[in-house]
Amino acid sequence: MDDARQVRMGKLRWHCRRALLELDIVFQRFWSEVGDNLDDATLDVMENLLAEEDHDLWELVSGRRQSEDPQTQALLTRLRAA
Amino acid sequence: MAYTVRKFDAVIVGAGGAGLRAAIQLSESGYKTAVITKVFPTRSHTVAAQGGVAASLGNSEEDHWHWHMYDTVKGSDWLGDQDAIEFMCRKANECVIELEHYGMPFDRTDAGKIYQRPFGGHMSNFGEKPVRRSCAAADRTGHAMLHAMYQRNVKANTQFFVEWMALDLVRDSEGEVLGVTAMDMETGEIVVFQAKATIFATGGSGRIYYSSTNAFINTGDGLGMAARAGIPLEDMEFWQFHPTGVAGAGVLITEGVRGEGGILRNAQGERFMERYAPNAKDLASRDVVSRAMVTEINEGRGCGPNKDFVLLDITHLDPATIMKRLPGIREIAIQFAGVDCIKEPIPVVPTCHYQMGGIPTNYSGQVVVPGKRSQNEIVPGFYAAGECACASVHGANRLGTNSLLDLLVFGKSAGETAVETLKQSPKAHKDLPQGEIDRALARVNRLNTQTGGTNVHETRLDMQRTMQKHAGVFRFADLLQQGVDKIKQVEEQVRQTEIKDKSMVFNTARIEALELDNLIEVAVSTMVSAEARKESRGAHVRSDCADSAEFPDGRNDKDWLKHSLWYKEGNRLDYKSVKLTPLTVETIALKKRAY
Numbered sequence: 001m002d003d004a005r006q007v008r009m010g011k012l013r014w015h016c017r018r019a020l021l022e023l024d025i026v027f028q029r030f031w032s033e034v035g036d037n038l039d040d041a042t043l044d045v046m047e048n049l050l051a052e053e054d055h056d057l058w059e060l061v062s063g064r065r066q067s068e069d070p071q072t073q074a075l076l077t078r079l080r081a082a
Numbered sequence: 083m084a085y086t087v088r089k090f091d092a093v094i095v096g097a098g099g100a101g102l103r104a105a106i107q108l109s110e111s112g113y114k115t116a117v118i119t120k121v122f123p124t125r126s127h128t129v130a131a132q133g134g135v136a137a138s139l140g141n142s143e144e145d146h147w148h149w150h151m152y153d154t155v156k157g158s159d160w161l162g163d164q165d166a167i168e169f170m171c172r173k174a175n176e177c178v179i180e181l182e183h184y185g186m187p188f189d190r191t192d193a194g195k196i197y198q199r200p201f202g203g204h205m206s207n208f209g210e211k212p213v214r215r216s217c218a219a220a221d222r223t224g225h226a227m228l229h230a231m232y233q234r235n236v237k238a239n240t241q242f243f244v245e246w247m248a249l250d251l252v253r254d255s256e257g258e259v260l261g262v263t264a265m266d267m268e269t270g271e272i273v274v275f276q277a278k279a280t281i282f283a284t285g286g287s288g289r290i291y292y293s294s295t296n297a298f299i300n301t302g303d304g305l306g307m308a309a310r311a312g313i314p315l316e317d318m319e320f321w322q323f324h325p326t327g328v329a330g331a332g333v334l335i336t337e338g339v340r341g342e343g344g345i346l347r348n349a350q351g352e353r354f355m356e357r358y359a360p361n362a363k364d365l366a367s368r369d370v371v372s373r374a375m376v377t378e379i380n381e382g383r384g385c386g387p388n389k390d391f392v393l394l395d396i397t398h399l400d401p402a403t404i405m406k407r408l409p410g411i412r413e414i415a416i417q418f419a420g421v422d423c424i425k426e427p428i429p430v431v432p433t434c435h436y437q438m439g440g441i442p443t444n445y446s447g448q449v450v451v452p453g454k455r456s457q458n459e460i461v462p463g464f465y466a467a468g469e470c471a472c473a474s475v476h477g478a479n480r481l482g483t484n485s486l487l488d489l490l491v492f493g494k495s496a497g498e499t500a501v502e503t504l505k506q507s508p509k510a511h512k513d514l515p516q517g518e519i520d521r522a523l524a525r526v527n528r529l530n531t532q533t534g535g536t537n538v539h540e541t542r543l544d545m546q547r548t549m550q551k552h553a554g555v556f557r558f559a560d561l562l563q564q565g566v567d568k569i570k571q572v573e574e575q576v577r578q579t580e581i582k583d584k585s586m587v588f589n590t591a592r593i594e595a596l597e598l599d600n601l602i603e604v605a606v607s608t609m610v611s612a613e614a615r616k617e618s619r620g621a622h623v624r625s626d627c628a629d630s631a632e633f634p635d636g637r638n639d640k641d642w643l644k645h646s647l648w649y650k651e652g653n654r655l656d657y658k659s660v661k662l663t664p665l666t667v668e669t670i671a672l673k674k675r676a677y
């Protein structure tokens with residue numbers, strides 16, 4: 001893995017530390033499943049998703065609310081399945 | 083290892099409710115203030131608080147700070163300091179109204195006042211009947227609170243250092259605190275934040291337990307740093323457990339589920355609460371329900387292959403009611419228990435929720451330790467507020483919604499005291515003691531050079547399992563004694579953790595190893611303090627200290643009406659007296675805590 005990618009991944013992983021335990025657990029499961037195998041497009045989607053506020057993010061992750069963006073929705077489905 | 087020094091008037095570690103409130107006070111007084119935080123301020127754990135914040139505004143019905151004070155003293159099982167409790171309850175209205183002026187969108191009555199709802203343990207007229215005292219902003223109280231205070235800080239030019247991890251206190255040979263060392267996660271750079279006032283607002287440490295409602299961020303860093311700098315930790319045996327955390331995950335299932343008719347069942351399908359609390363049954367108070375659950379599990383009537391949980395059953399409720407009245411519960415059950423609670427019961431266990439103990443402070447937010455002249459000598463330059471501090475207002479048991487209040491009142495108070503002290507302090511900063519800086523650097527260096535060491539994840543699990551088994555919601559003399567030895571063994575392993583990835587940039591493994599150094603201090607202090615306290619009081623309940631004529635509910639005021647103080651050095655305990663004299667009113671006399 002090149003340096004820039006490693007930094008990006010490290011940052012993303014840290015940004016998965018949230019204020020709600022619900023989210024922490026979902027992201028922990030997700031990372032232990034995917035390891036470092038995420039393509040750049042997914043990393044972009046993930047970055048945007050992580051910019052959400054915690055309660056909004058949980059509504060999306062738990063499926064109470066849907067995202068209008070198909071790529072985000074696809075990632076949310078993966079997160080839920082992890 | 084290289085480091086740089088940056089000078090501030092004040093440095094605050096933590097940007098949750100307590101840290102942000104303290105920062106407002108300092109920045110608005112014109113002091114150069116740095117706030118260091120591991121995560122973006124509005125992602126601090128305060129966001130998780132939904133229930134509300136207590137204040138005797140009396141908007142919905144008559145209320146009085148003195149009644150609130152009575153409830154808090156009683157809730158604390160008389161271990162709370164009555165001067166600090168009076169201070170908090172009297173200041174509540176002012177602090178909540180201030181928050182409203184900062185832009186907090188509280189729920190409102192038709193007349194436009196802050197809407198208030200009832201919450202467990204809050205009563206009118208000295209324990210007579212429930213009172214509406216909790217102020218909320220829909221189900222996002224903590225979140226709204228952080229936003230309002232963050233904006234206010236931005237306006238006041240508080241300097242935020244986001245995604246920085248504080249490593250250790252800098253304390254000179256005279257005991258004065260001169261700042262903290264911290265690491266920028268993005269670059270690995272180490273900076274000494276030199277300051278005339280250092281305020282800790284690092285939140286709770288609930289991750290010492292295997293089953294915890296706390297997010298991963300709650301690793302007790304402030305307590306670890308304080309303990310390593312020779313500051314004792316107060317009343318660490320007192321942890322509040324919530325009866326219904328999802329087994330294995332810890333995620334909280336609100337009391338509302340039992341309120342709507344949810345029933346707890348053991349492996350035989352029996353509604354066991356009928357035996358423990360024939361009247362209130364599943365709606366008995368948190369500690370009664372938690373202990374009954376543990377008794378069922380300990381006596382072999384737990385569910386699942388390991389018989390280690392009980393079931394929360396709502397399958398008899400109308401699905402429409404579940405969806406309407408308990409929104410979000412179905413998603414939580416599906417996601418974390420793998421069951422659809424409309425068709426199947428949810429596996430639950432009593433789960434660690436809140437830490438009553440912490441860094442000892444007075445009601446002005448100053449850290450105090452026993453010294454030659456008194457039991458509460460001020461540590462110059464050092465303040466603490468919020469869940470990491472022990473003022474002590476929660477004593478042996480916290481009332482719901484009193485913790486958000488604690489953040490506001492003592493965050494502000496710590497800020498105010500720091501401002502007053504800064505006004506009188508000399509212009510120049512004191513010299514930094516090199517040895518202290520080296521101490522923090524050594525901890526980081528060890529991780530860079532450790533080989534053949536232990537695994538962080540496994541060691542943390544060992545610690546969490548040990549705490550859960552040996553110092554859980556219901557405590558047993560033999561388990562506690564074994565627990566002290568066991569946790570010391572885990573501590574040895576923590577001293578030798580090894581990380582494979584030694585990179586300096588956003589290295590989560592490194593951060594987790596540094597956090598574990600803090601968690602273990604909290605875990606050891608909890609185990610040692612709990613083993614030593616030979617009584618039952620509030621959240622600390624021992625099977626060998628049961629209800630008797632001499633000691634109702636196992637509480638022994640003759641020998642144990644005192645605060646524990648645990649010192650890291652020598653792993654030793656000391657005690658100090660509880661402040662039974664309030665500021666202006668009469669002492670709330672000792673009584674059995676019955677509801």
Ligand SMILES: Cc1cc2nc3c(=O)[nH]c(=O)nc-3n(C[C@H](O)[C@H](O)[C@H](O)COP(=O)(O)OP(=O)(O)OC[C@H]3O[C@@H](n4cnc5c(N)ncnc54)[C@H](O)[C@@H]3O)c2cc1C
Nearest residue numbers: 096097098099100120128131133248285468469483485486
């Ligand atoms: C699920 C849940 C629901 C709750 N609901 C309520 C409620 O309704 N009402 C109520 O009164 N209480 C409630 N509580 C309790 C209450 O939320 C907490 O006690 C309170 O929010 C703690 O606030 P704090 O400011 O002390 O710390 P936090 O909000 O936890 O903030 C700690 C800060 O310290 C920073 N930090 C920590 N370590 C370091 C370090 N080494 N370096 C740099 N920064 C660091 C973090 O980044 C963070 O900014 C609830 C708790 C839970 C778990």
